[in-house]
Amino acid sequence: MIAQPKASHFIDGQYVEDSSGAAIDVIFPATGELIARVHEATPAIIERALASAARAQKEWARVKPVERGRILRRAADMIRERNQSLSELETLDTGKPIQETTVADATSGADALEYFAGLAPTVTGETMPLGRDFVYTIREPLGVCVGIGAWNYPTQIACWKGAPALAFGNAMIFKPSETTPLCALKIAEILHEAGLPAGLYNVVQGRGTVGAALVTDPRVAKVSLTGSVPTGRKVYAMAATGIRNVTMELGGKSPLIIFDDAHIENAVGGALMANFYSAGQVCSNGTRVFVQKGIKEKFLQRLKARTEAIRLGDPRDPDTQMGPVVNAAQMEKVLSYIEIGKKEGARLITGGQRAGTNAGCFIAPTVFADVTDDMTIAREEIFGPVMAVLDFETEEEAVARANATEFGLSAGVFTGDLARGHRVVANLEAGSCWINAYNLTPVETPFGGSKQSGVGRENSKAAIEHYTQIKSVYVNLGDVDAPY
Numbered sequence: 504m505i506a507q508p509k510a511s512h513f514i515d516g517q518y519v520e521d522s523s524g525a526a527i528d529v530i531f532p533a534t535g536e537l538i539a540r541v542h543e544a545t546p547a548i549i550e551r552a553l554a555s556a557a558r559a560q561k562e563w564a565r566v567k568p569v570e571r572g573r574i575l576r577r578a579a580d581m582i583r584e585r586n587q588s589l590s591e592l593e594t595l596d597t598g599k600p601i602q603e604t605t606v607a608d609a610t611s612g613a614d615a616l617e618y619f620a621g622l623a624p625t626v627t628g629e630t631m632p633l634g635r636d637f638v639y640t641i642r643e644p645l646g647v648c649v650g651i652g653a654w655n656y657p658t659q660i661a662c663w664k665g666a667p668a669l670a671f672g673n674a675m676i677f678k679p680s681e682t683t684p685l686c687a688l689k690i691a692e693i694l695h696e697a698g699l700p701a702g703l704y705n706v707v708q709g710r711g712t713v714g715a716a717l718v719t720d721p722r723v724a725k726v727s728l729t730g731s732v733p734t735g736r737k738v739y740a741m742a743a744t745g746i747r748n749v750t751m752e753l754g755g756k757s758p759l760i761i762f763d764d765a766h767i768e769n770a771v772g773g774a775l776m777a778n779f780y781s782a783g784q785v786c787s788n789g790t791r792v793f794v795q796k797g798i799k800e801k802f803l804q805r806l807k808a809r810t811e812a813i814r815l816g817d818p819r820d821p822d823t824q825m826g827p828v829v830n831a832a833q834m835e836k837v838l839s840y841i842e843i844g845k846k847e848g849a850r851l852i853t854g855g856q857r858a859g860t861n862a863g864c865f866i867a868p869t870v871f872a873d874v875t876d877d878m879t880i881a882r883e884e885i886f887g888p889v890m891a892v893l894d895f896e897t898e899e900e901a902v903a904r905a906n907a908t909e910f911g912l913s914a915g916v917f918t919g920d921l922a923r924g925h926r927v928v929a930n931l932e933a934g935s936c937w938i939n940a941y942n943l944t945p946v947e948t949p950f951g952g953s954k955q956s957g958v959g960r961e962n963s964k965a966a967i968e969h970y971t972q973i974k975s976v977y978v979n980l981g982d983v984d985a986p987y
């Protein structure tokens with residue numbers, strides 16, 4: 504097994520094994536090869552993770568922010584130095600091409616650690632003068648935070664949750680997706696090598712039941728989930744019973760609106776990036792591509808040509824531009840949506856079937872045109888390389904149809920008229936929007952969804968709100984005025 508970790512879990516500063524937990528096989532989706540086996544956390548493992556995090560957090564909260572930041576900054580540097588090997592592991596874990604993982608995964612995790620390292624010492628309270636008296640506020644950590652990850656960006660998610668939690672004085676217990684359990688262990692290892700005290704970043708493996716055990720433990724102050732809307736509903740409800748803080752980064756069915764006056768090649772490039780990066784397994788993808796009627800056929804012609812030129816293949820090959828989807832179950836799900844698209848009358852422009860002949864989970868990048876709002880492929884999140892192109896006539900119509908969904912994660916607009924770009928974005932119900940771009944998510948930018956796509960924001964200064972709480976202190980400088 505070429506990617507077997509030292510042990511399944513990382514707790515209290517070290518690798519820990521308990522093979523009595525149910526086995527989780529890790530499969531490289533390009534070949535079907537078994538690359539590692541980890542074990543689900545048992546109640547004893549979960550207890551060790553919680554107890555060590557609770558203990559370590561109390562000490563960590565007393566460490567000066569600049570010192571906390573220094574450790575995170577060191578970890579960021581180490582991640583960048585080890586980018587190649589971390590990217591190779593991410594490629595094995597997820598099947599994403601090495602071309603992508605070397606620029607988008609560990610590196611974006613390092614960015615988060617570096618950013619929050621710098622932000623940590625800037626977090627301060629306020630003073631409110633009240634005549635003779637005054638009030639001051641302290642921004643305090645929440646305590647023990649639980650992070651639960653999806654399988655599409657395992658390294659990035661481990662860092663996007665861990666970096667702000669640690670920077671502001673919390674501990675993090677991270678449960679990776681059972682589909683991609685390997686990369687978070689490396690992040691834990693690096694953080695501790697960089698000087699993070701034991702217990703502050705624990706990784707435990709497991710399926711939903713392990714997640715649920717963490718979410719419902721009374722020692723946990725906050726839960727941050729990246730996952731689907733149905734999982735979000737369950738986790739949010741469980742967190743609510745303990746009145747815990749939550750961040751919910753959930754799914755989407757985001758619109759990308761392309762007007763007649765857009766630069767065609769840029770718009771096609773944007774639509775490709777919005778649908779085929781990571782084989783379409785990106786939560787913020789613009790999977791409903793609304794194209795204004797005047798440029799429809801020209802747009803489709805260029806889209807078809809550029810889609811058919813995408814190099815599918817072994818994700819370890821640096822020339823490969825698209826790898827497999829994450830596993831056989833996901834492949835079957837995506838293929839079934841493709842069949843539904845055909846059956847419901849969408850016009851297949853290219854793709855539309857499995858690709859390759861081996862055991863790999865490859866799907867040809869697929870484009871449907873003449874998609875209507877009521878079709879299943881225009882309503883449900885597919886999470887694979889399937890683009891739906893819809894046409895529209897007026898700006899008003901495009902905005903109304905773009906908003907007609909329970910999701911609200913992201914949205915994009917391509918237009919040569921910047922005034923229109925701003926106007927349209929102002930009317931779109933989505934947390935992250937792009938004008939003449941798509942899917943760029945630098946750490947300086949708040950990221951998250953509105954409507955059912957989520958609660959809270961990751962990254963940027965907005966994360967301070969989600970990993971700290973305010974204590975207010977009233978200071979009386981005079982006598983106590985009691986009527987009794």
Ligand code: NAD
Binds near residue numbers: 712714735786
């Ligand atoms: P998922 O919802 O199946 O699982 C997400 C995580 O939740 C996994 O770690 C899983 O083990 C855990 N989980 C499942 N049931 C649970 C329970 N009852 N209690 C606690 N934890 C539980 O999602 P997935 O298939 O891994 O990922 C794909 C989904 O994630 C898509 O919907 C995608 O849009 C979404 N996603 C969102 C973002 C974002 O930032 N908004 C980013 C990436 C992925």
